Amino acid sequence: MLFFISQYSLDTLEQPSDSGSYPDEIYQRGINSAHYVRGEIQNRISEEVRKDTLSLCRLIKEMTFEIMDQNMEDSHEDPALNRHLNQVAFLAKEVGEQLGLNETDLKILEAASLIHDVGKRLLNPDYSKLDRKLTDAEYAVVRKHVDLSLILLNGIIPKDIYNVISQHHENYDGTGYPFGIENNHIGLLSRILRAVDAYQAMTSRKHNVGRKKDGIMTSDQALEELERGSGRLFDPQVVSVLKRISSSYESSGNILN
Numbered sequence: 001m002l003f004f005i006s007q008y009s010l011d012t013l014e015q016p017s018d019s020g021s022y023p024d025e026i027y028q029r030g031i032n033s034a035h036y037v038r039g040e041i042q043n044r045i046s047e048e049v050r051k052d053t054l055s056l057c058r059l060i061k062e063m064t065f066e067i068m069d070q071n072m073e074d075s076h077e078d079p080a081l082n083r084h085l086n087q088v089a090f091l092a093k094e095v096g097e098q099l100g101l102n103e104t105d106l107k108i109l110e111a112a113s114l115i116h117d118v119g120k121r122l123l124n125p126d127y128s129k130l131d132r133k134l135t136d137a138e139y140a141v142v143r144k145h146v147d148l149s150l151i152l153l154n155g156i157i158p159k160d161i162y163n164v165i166s167q168h169h170e171n172y173d174g175t176g177y178p179f180g181i182e183n184n185h186i187g188l189l190s191r192i193l194r195a196v197d198a199y200q201a202m203t204s205r206k207h208n209v210g211r212k213k214d215g216i217m218t219s220d221q222a223l224e225e226l227e228r229g230s231g232r233l234f235d236p237q238v239v240s241v242l243k244r245i246s247s248s249y250e251s252s253g254n255i256l257n
């Protein structure tokens with residue numbers, strides 16, 4: 001699979017924003033946590049685990065949560081984020097299967113989905129727990145979770161998984177972040193992850209960072225949102241597969257909410 005963008009370098013990731021539009025202090029704390037967690041993971045994972053990328057990513061996720069829960073100052077447990085990652089991985093794989101991805105790409109997609117938002121766990125304060133809409137400055141910090149994920153994961157996961165994660169907030173029309181790439185320049189696996197991530201976030205409690213705080217959308221409401229964003233935020237082919245799949249879950253008791 002070809003990707004348009006290669007890895008960010010660490011130097012680029014750790015630069016503060018030019019605009020100064022987010023509190024540098026919170027981002028800097030996130031960077032420190034990313035280095036700490038990455039070092040702990042590197043010390044603890046065996047060569048054996050590294051050989052199986054799915055097990056590796058599962059372990060990285062578990063260790064990130066464990067280390068952040070136990071060792072960091074002002075730690076806050078985040079079961080909703082953990083659930084989000086598991087559910088997105090499950091659903092992304094289903095979508096990938098429907099789109100006819102081969103086994104290798106399915107594995108990359110599932111592995112990337114399992115850890116795509118680990119950078120959010122490094123953000124303190126945890127904005128997902130706020131009971132109001134985020135300010136622009138707070139939202140700018142939340143957007144930096146992609147960079148934090150990449151700093152944490154740099155060098156400890158295969159490049160193809162890393163690249164999927166780096167593009168998971170790119171929009172189909174080029175208005176996403178951090179690269180602003182569009183259409184087929186965004187890898188297909190990232191386009192799948194983008195839509196599934198949004199669907200799960202809209203339909204789940206407490207993982208609606210930056211979104212309205214007055215409740216959880218039903219599956220139908222979330223699908224309407226996806227439809228509205230089809231061709232703009234999301235790849236239309238991914239949206240139509242998601243619609244088809246979720247209606248089959250509806251009829252068999254939805255496990256995603």
Ligand SMILES: [Fe+2]
Nearest residue numbers: 116117168169
């Ligand atoms: Fe994300």
